[in-house]
Structure formats: C-alpha cells, structure tokens
Amino acid sequence: METPENENFRDSIGTITEEGKRAWVFPKQPSGWYYDKRKIVSYFLLAFLFLSPFIKLNGNQFLMFNVLERRFNIFGFPFWPQDFHLFVVSMIIGVIFITLFTVAFGRIFCGWICPQTIFMEMVFRRIEYWIEGDRNKQRKLDRQPWNAEKIKKRLWKWSIFLIISFLIANVFLAYLIGSDKLLRYISDGPFNHLNTLFPLIIFTAIFYFVFAWFREQVCIIACPYGRLQGVLLDTKSIVVAYDHKRGEGENGRKKFRKNEDRKALGHGDCIDCLQCVHVCPTGIDIRNGTQLECVNCTACIDECDHIMESINLPKGLIRYASEENIVNHAPFKLTTRMKGYIAVLFILTGLLTGMLFLRNDVEATVLRLPGQLYEHKDNNMISNVFTYKLVNKTTKAIEDVTLRLMSHKGKLKLVATSDSFTVPSQGIAEGTLFVEINNAVLSGDRNKIKIGVYQDDKLIETTSANFLGPRNYK
Numbered sequence: 338m339e340t341p342e343n344e345n346f347r348d349s350i351g352t353i354t355e356e357g358k359r360a361w362v363f364p365k366q367p368s369g370w371y372y373d374k375r376k377i378v379s380y381f382l383l384a385f386l387f388l389s390p391f392i393k394l395n396g397n398q399f400l401m402f403n404v405l406e407r408r409f410n411i412f413g414f415p416f417w418p419q420d421f422h423l424f425v426v427s428m429i430i431g432v433i434f435i436t437l438f439t440v441a442f443g444r445i446f447c448g449w450i451c452p453q454t455i456f457m458e459m460v461f462r463r464i465e466y467w468i469e470g471d472r473n474k475q476r477k478l479d480r481q482p483w484n485a486e487k488i489k490k491r492l493w494k495w496s497i498f499l500i501i502s503f504l505i506a507n508v509f510l511a512y513l514i515g516s517d518k519l520l521r522y523i524s525d526g527p528f529n530h531l532n533t534l535f536p537l538i539i540f541t542a543i544f545y546f547v548f549a550w551f552r553e554q555v556c557i558i559a560c561p562y563g564r565l566q567g568v569l570l571d572t573k574s575i576v577v578a579y580d581h582k583r584g585e586g587e588n589g590r591k592k593f594r595k596n597e598d599r600k601a602l603g604h605g606d607c608i609d610c611l612q613c614v615h616v617c618p619t620g621i622d623i624r625n626g627t628q629l630e631c632v633n634c635t636a637c638i639d640e641c642d643h644i645m646e647s648i649n650l651p652k653g654l655i656r657y658a659s660e661e662n663i664v665n666h667a668p669f670k671l672t673t674r675m676k677g678y679i680a681v682l683f684i685l686t687g688l689l690t691g692m693l694f695l696r697n698d699v700e701a702t703v704l705r706l707p708g709q710l711y712e713h714k715d716n717n718m719i720s721n722v723f724t725y726k727l728v729n730k731t732t733k734a735i736e737d738v739t740l741r742l743m744s745h746k747g748k749l750k751l752v753a754t755s756d757s758f759t760v761p762s763q764g765i766a767e768g769t770l771f772v773e774i775n776n777a778v779l780s781g782d783r784n785k786i787k788i789g790v791y792q793d794d795k796l797i798e799t800t801s802a803n804f805l806g807p808r809n810y811k
Contacts, residue, residue, distance in 0.1 A: 350557055351620040351630055361479065362553055362620040364462070365472040365612070369639025378449055379459040386452065390511035390519075396732025396762075402512050414693065415730050415763070419700045426689045430682065435562075437678040439569045441671075442657075443576035447562070448633035453547075453555050456505070458618060458634065461498060461548045468494045472615060498549045499541070506540035553619045557630050566629060572660040573672055577633045579613075579624045579655050580663050593648055606650050613637035613655060623655055699735060699760065700728040701790045701800040706769070711805045718747075718773045719806045726767040727790065727798075729760040737793050740770065744787035745804075747774035772804060779806040 354360045392399040394413025401410040409416040409424055416424045435446055447454055468490055469475045481487055511519045514533070522530045527537075547555060556563055570576065584590065586605030593608035607624065614622045616637060619630040623637045642652040661667040671679075703725045712720040729735050736759045742749045751758070752769040760766040772786065783803055790798040 351622075351628075352554060352557060360620065362618065363472045363475045363479070364618045364620075364636070365616040365640070366462075366466045367616050367634075367636035367639055369643060371635035371639050375449060375635065376459060379455045382450065382452075382455055383459070387508055390508060390516040398515055398517075400512060401515055403514060405514075417700065417728055417730060419702075419728060420696065420730075423689065423692055423696070426685060426692070430685050430689060433678060433682050433685065436565075436569060437675065437682060439562075439565060440571075440574060440678065441675055443570060443574050443627075444563070444566065444631065444633040445575075447556065448577075448635060451632075453560070454632055454634065457548060457552060460501065462618070464497055464501075465494060468497075495549065499545055502544035502548065503541045505544050506537055509540055509544075510537055553630075556632050557619060563629050563632075566627070570627065571672075573667075573669070575657050575659050575662075575669060576627055577623065577631060577635060577638060577655065578627070578658045578660070578663060579607075580653070580658065581624070581626075582663055584624065584654050606645070606654050608644070608648065610644055612640045612644055616640040696730075697798050698729070698731045699790060699798045700730065701788075701798045702726045702728075703770075703788050703800050703802040705803055705805070711807070714773060717776045719776050719779065719804075720771055720773045721804050723770050723772060723802055724767065725770055726765060727760050728765050729762060732762050734762045735760045735792055735797075738766070739791045741789045741791060742772060742774075742786065743789045743799065744785070745774045745778055747772060749773075749788070774804065774806075776806060779804070782806055782808040 352360050352362060389400040390398060397413050397415050398410045399413055401408065403409065407418045407421075411424075411427060416427075438446055465475070469478055478487055478490065507519065510533070519533075522533055527534045551559075584605040584607035586599070586603050588603035589605065590607040590609040591599065591602070591604040593610070599606070613624070614620075616639075617623065618634060618636065619632060621628050621630045623631065638655050638657075641655040645652045645654055659667070659669065662669070703723050706722045706724055709722050714720050725740065727738065737757050738760055739757045740749055740751065748771075750771045750773075752771065754768055758766055758768075772788075774784075774786070782805060784806060785801055786804045787799060787801050789796050790800070
C-alpha cells in the first residue's frame with residue numbers, strides 16, 4: 338500500500354538526507370518560559386551530577402557504582418555483593434518509575450532530566466552559540482571555506498569541548514572507582530596509575546565524540562528508551578503536541594497577512610513560519626505528530642508561543658497535551674494501566690524500605706571447607722572445619738567480635754587468631770574455625786547449626802551452616 342504523502346516523513350529520520358548522508362542540525366537558540374525553567378532544572382542537576390561523587394553521607398560516598406569491586410552506594414546506602422537483591426529491587430523501582438512517567442507524560446525525562454540532553458543543550462550548544470552565533474551564523478560558517486575565521490572559531494570550540502569532556506570523564510571515573518581513590522591517583526601523578534589513565538583517555542574520547550559529532554543521533558539512533566514510546570504511549574499520554582485541530586482549520590495553514598480574517602477564510606492559526614522546525618534540536622517538524630526523534634524539550638512550545646503573541650493569537654498552539662485532549666478536549670486522568678504501575682511502584686518501594694531497615698551492618702557467612710569430612714575426637718566429639726567471612730558495611734571498625742555456637746552444646750575455635758577480632762571499616766574479616774559437637778546430640782549425618790556473631794557480648798548477626806556427622810544406621 339502506498340504511503341500517504343503527509344506520512345512520508347516517517348520513512349526516514351530527520352537527520353538523514355535523501356542521499357543517505359548526515360543532515361547536520363543547526364537549531365535556533367531557544368528562549369522563553371519553558372527554556373528558563375529548564376535551565377534552572379539543568380543547572381541543579383549538573384551541580385548534583387558533579388558533586389555527588391564527592392559528597393559523603395555517614396562516611397559513604399553519596400553515589401558510587403564500582404562495578405569492578407561490586408560495591409555500590411545509592412544515596413549514601415552501601416550495597417555489597419551480599420546485598421545484590423536490594424540493588425536489583427532498587428533498579429526495578431527506577432525502571433518502573435521511568436515507565437510510569439513515560440506512560441503519563443511521554444519523554445518528559447528526556448527533555449528535562451536526561452544527562453545527554455542537559456549536557457548537549459545546556460552546555461555544549463550554549464558554548465556553540467557563544468562562539469559561532471545563532472542558527473544562521475552557524476550555517477554560514479559551515480558553508481564558508483576554511484579561512485582564518487573558521488579555523489579560529491572551530492579550534493576554540495573544539496578545545497573547550499575537549500576540556501569539558503575531560504572533566505566529565507573524571508567525574509564519571511569518580512562514580513566508578515570512588516572519589517577518594519581518584520583524588521589519590523591525581524595527587525600521586527596520573528602516570529603512576531596507567532591502568533586508570535588509559536580508561537580516562539577512552540572516556541574523554543567517547544564523551545567528545547558524543548557531544549562534538551554524534552550529538553542528537555544518540556537520542557534518535559542509539560538510545561533504546563526512545564523506542565519505548567511506540568509501546569508505552571497512547572492517546573491519553575501527555576506529550577509535546579501540535580494542536581492540529583486549531584492549527585490546520587478547515588482549509589489548512591496559510592502565511593500570515595495583516596488585517597486578514599483567517600477564521601472567515603477557514604484557515605487555522607498556524608502561519609507556517611517554520612520557527613518550530615528551526616528551533617528543534619533533532620530537526621523534526623512537530624506538526625507532523627508524535628515522532629521518535631522528539632525528546633519533549635519544549636523549545637518548539639516557547640518559539641510558537643512567541644509567534645502567537647506577536648500576531649495577537651492565543652498561545653498554546655503547541656503545548657503539553659494528549660491526543661484525546663486535542664481532539665475531544667478530554668482532561669488528563671489516571672488510566673487503569675497507570676494505576677497498575679503506581680500500585681506496583683508502591684509495593685516495591687515498601688518492600689525495599691522494609692528490607693533496608695531489616696538489613697544488618699554486618700553480613701556473616703560460614704561455609705564448611707570443601708572436600709573435608711568430619712573427624713572423630715576424644716570423648717565421642719565430632720569435629721568439622723569451616724571458613725568464615727564477615728563483611729562490615731559501615732565506615733567504622735567493629736572491634737571485639739566473637740563467634741559462638743548457639744544451636745548445640747559444643748566448642749567453637751578460631752584458627753590462627755584469638756577468640757576476638759576486629760572487622761575493619763567497609764572491609765572483610767575472614768578465616769578458619771573448628772566446631773566440635775558431641776555425637777550423642779547429633780541427628781544423622783547432616784545437622785543445621787546456628788552461629789552467632791557478638792560484639793561485646795551483644796548479638797549483632799546470626800548465620801547457619803551444615804555440620805556433618807556419622808550416619809546412623811538402624
């Protein structure tokens with residue numbers, strides 16, 4: 338079936354020419370109410386992003402994602418490999434939260450919160466406007482030959498881009514390895530830590546490539562979240578939308594003419610000025626409807642409102658609205674699907690909160706030494722050898738720690754250490770221990786024993802292990 342002419346735009350993305358080449362986007366510098374509010378949100382989030390690795394809460398880095406050592410800090414809460422289930426629940430909550438907002442408000446996350454959009458639109462493009470000028474000046478500079486002016490401006494821009502990319506790479510590294518370690522490596526000299534310097538150079542190159550060349554293609558091609566729109570959005574979702582009922586009228590758009598009665602002629606309020614297209618950072622025409630390239634940045638809303646004001650027509654021709662609101666003037670309301678997401682979100686949040694409150698500061702694991710069976714001792718005593726590992730999740734050392742057998746009468750002896758020991762802050766204490774239990778109180782060849790972890794005679798954690806004994810034949 339042949340595609341209708343007004344749907345031809347969906348045959349390819351807006352940043353690709355008919356010849357299949359890259360169509361470079363030179364968006365007009367946005368301004369207006371939404372843009373001012375986005376700047377406030379963006380600068381707050383930029384400050385949060387740059388400061389979070391260096392903020393400490395109860396001695397823990399505020400945010401850290403140390404994949405190599407499998408240690409994560411989220412809002413000051415440390416997550417160890419033993420807490421992987423908590424980390425998974427946290428990530429699921431984050432995914433459902435973003436999904437809920439996508440169902441209700443489209444790609445509002447992309448336009449207001451996404452780091453890619455914030456860095457691209459509020460940092461790198463603003464530098465570009467400062468050095469090369471607005472849309473028309475940038476296009477003129479791009480077309481002109483490589484003379485002194487062009488070389489100077491491009492080198493100046495690219496140098497600043499490279500410096501900022503290097504700073505972002507350092508912050509990114511602070512999230513991965515920890516800010517304390519990063520600062521120590523810097524003070525020691527980067528060439529003394531080549532295994533960290535090389536990743537830093539690679540990250541810098543990646544960020545420079547993304548923001549200097551790939552740019553909006555990240556949102557259009559690389560980001561999987563944009564593809565979710567087709568699955569999650571419906572006619573009730575609030576998105577940045579063009580009011581086609583008002584804009585097109587009965588006889589379509591028409592250029593503005595002073596003192597002309599547009600309504601009497603059946604023309605809509607859209608005067609086909611193309612300003613909403615020129616200001617779009619992904620190069621689309623919002624009047625064509627919802628498109629995967631649209632990141633809901635609101636630049637077209639501000640530009641259209643400005644045009645409407647200048648010709649004495651009501652604002653809101655492009656606005657936050659749902660298709661049902663535009664066609665049927667239906668107000669926003671929670672759908673059954675949204676209520677379902679909210680219910681799941683509340684349940685998982687409550688579950689995570691309870692799990693965090695029940696989590697101990699010390700995680701103990703006692704395992705029987707592989708390949709070792711039981712051993713007969715004097716007085717009908719049976720001995721098993723175990724390994725123990727204690728993880729301290731706090732920033733303070735836990736001193737005078739002892740292990741005691743709680744479930745059976747018997748003896749517990751540590752190997753190569755005294756009865757009490759210290760678990761270092763955010764560290765691990767491990768070793769070997771023997772457990773001896775009289776055969777008379779054992780029930781068969783496998784027995785579950787319970788071991789308590791005490792600090793100054795105060796029980797702080799319990800764990801269990803399997804104790805092997807002689808098989809009883811009847």
